[in-house]
Amino acid sequence: QIILGIETSCDETAASIVRNGREIVSNVVASQIESHKRFGGVVPEIASRHHVEQVTIVIEEALKQANMQPSDIDAVAVTEGPGLVGALLIGINAAKAFAFANGLPLVGVHHIAGHIYANQLVEPMQFPLLALVVSGGHTEIVLMRNHGSFELIGETRDDAAGEAYDKVARVLKLPYPGGPHIDRLAHEGGEALVFPRIWLEQDSYDFSFSGLKSSVINYMHNAEQRGEVVNPQAVAAGFQASVVEVLTGKTLRAAREFKVKHVIAAGGVSANKGLRKSLKDTFSKEGITFTVPPLFLCTDNAAMIAAAGSVMFEKGHKSSMSMNGKPGMPLFDWN
Numbered sequence: 001q002i003i004l005g006i007e008t009s010c011d012e013t014a015a016s017i018v019r020n021g022r023e024i025v026s027n028v029v030a031s032q033i034e035s036h037k038r039f040g041g042v043v044p045e046i047a048s049r050h051h052v053e054q055v056t057i058v059i060e061e062a063l064k065q066a067n068m069q070p071s072d073i074d075a076v077a078v079t080e081g082p083g084l085v086g087a088l089l090i091g092i093n094a095a096k097a098f099a100f101a102n103g104l105p106l107v108g109v110h111h112i113a114g115h116i117y118a119n120q121l122v123e124p125m126q127f128p129l130l131a132l133v134v135s136g137g138h139t140e141i142v143l144m145r146n147h148g149s150f151e152l153i154g155e156t157r158d159d160a161a162g163e164a165y166d167k168v169a170r171v172l173k174l175p176y177p178g179g180p181h182i183d184r185l186a187h188e189g190g191e192a193l194v195f196p197r198i199w200l201e202q203d204s205y206d207f208s209f210s211g212l213k214s215s216v217i218n219y220m221h222n223a224e225q226r227g228e229v230v231n232p233q234a235v236a237a238g239f240q241a242s243v244v245e246v247l248t249g250k251t252l253r254a255a256r257e258f259k260v261k262h263v264i265a266a267g268g269v270s271a272n273k274g275l276r277k278s279l280k281d282t283f284s285k286e287g288i289t290f291t292v293p294p295l296f297l298c299t300d301n302a303a304m305i306a307a308a309g310s311v312m313f314e315k316g317h318k319s320s321m322s323m324n325g326k327p328g329m330p331l332f333d334w335n
C-alpha cells in the first residue's frame with residue numbers, strides 16, 4: 001500500500017511517499033525558515049504564499065525521487081489541522097486536486113497524530129504506549145492503548161515547550177527558530193545557572209513553561225541593569241536542564257502509572273540532544289522500550305503524515321472532497 005503524504009500546516013511545504021506505513025520511499029521538505037527569520041517568527045501570509053509556490057513542485061519531486069507515477073499511489077493523506085488555516089488550505093487543495101485527478105481516496109490527518117506516527121517509521125508501536133509530544137505549539141503526554149486511540153493525560157497550561165525555547169532564544173538574541181541554538185549552547189560545556197522546575201500539583205501531568213521563561217527573562221533584565229555581562233551558554237544550559245528534567249520526570253511517572261510497554265517522543269523539540277539523552281537513559285534504566293525519530297522526522301515533514309494516514313486508511317477512514325482546514329482541530333480516535 002503506497003501513500004502520498006502532504007503537509008503544509010506551518011512553514012514547511014512537504015510531500016512524501018511511504019510504503020506500508022513504515023518505509024519512506026521519498027521525502028521532500030521545502031523549508032521557509034529563511035523567509036521568516038527576519039520577522040523572528042512565522043508570518044502566516046508569507047507562509048501561504050510560499051506554500052502556493054512550492055506545493056506542486058514538492059509533490060512532483062516526491063514522485064520523481066520515488067521513481068513513481070500517480071497511478072502507483074493508493075491514497076493521498078494530508079494535514080487537515082491544527083495549524084495556520086491559510087497554510088493548511090494550500091496542502092488540502094493540492095491533495096484534493098491530486099486525488100480527484102487520479103481517482104484516489106483522500107485521508108485527512110491530525111498534525112500531532114502525524115508527529116506521533118513518525119515513530120512508526122523507526123519501530124513498530126507496542127501498546128500500551130506513552131507519547132511525549134513536544135513541538136512548537138503542543139506539549140502533551142498521550143496514552144495510546146491501540147492504534148489511533150489517543151487519551152490526553154496531561155498538557156501545557158501556557159506555553160508549549162518549543163514556544164518557550166523560541167522565546168528564551170529571542171531574549172538571548174539568537175536567530176529563529178531558537179530551539180537548536182539553545183541546544184547547541186547548552187552543550188558547549190561550562191557553568192549552568194539554576195532556574196526553577198515547575199512541577200505543578202503533585203499528581204498532575206500538566207506542564208507550565210511561562211514561569212520558567214519569565215525567570216530567565218528576569219535574570220537577563222537584572223543582569224543588564226547591574227551592568228553585568230550575561231553568559232548565554234550558562235543561561236541556555238540552565239534553561240534546558242529545567243525543561244529536560246520536568247519533561248523526563250513527568251513522562252517517567254506516567255509510564256509507571258499506566259504500565260506502558262513503549263515510550264516515544266515526538267515533535268520538533270524531540271530533536272533536542274539533551275532531552276533525547278535524558279529520555280533514552282531514563283527508560284533504558286527503567287527497562288521500557290524508548291524510541292524517538294531521527295532529527296529530520298522530528299520537525300515538520302510529510303512522511304509522518306503518510307505514516308499516520310496509512311493506518312487511518314487501513315481502518316477505513318476516508319475524507320470527503322469538502323474537507324476544510326481546521327486550525328484548532330482536536331486529536332480524535334480512528335475507530
Ligand code: ATP
Binds near residue numbers: 135178183267268269
Ligand atoms: P506543532 O507541531 O505544535 O503544530 P510546529 O509544527 O510549528 O508546531 P515543530 O515543527 O514540530 O512545530 O517543531 C518546531 C519547534 O521545535 C520550534 O519551536 C523549534 O525551536 C523546536 N526545536 C527544533 N529543534 C530543537 C532542538 N534541538 N531543541 C529544542 N527545540 C527544538
Ligand code: MG
Binds near residue numbers: 300
Ligand atoms: Mg516549522
Ligand code: FE
Binds near residue numbers: 111136
Ligand atoms: Fe509540527
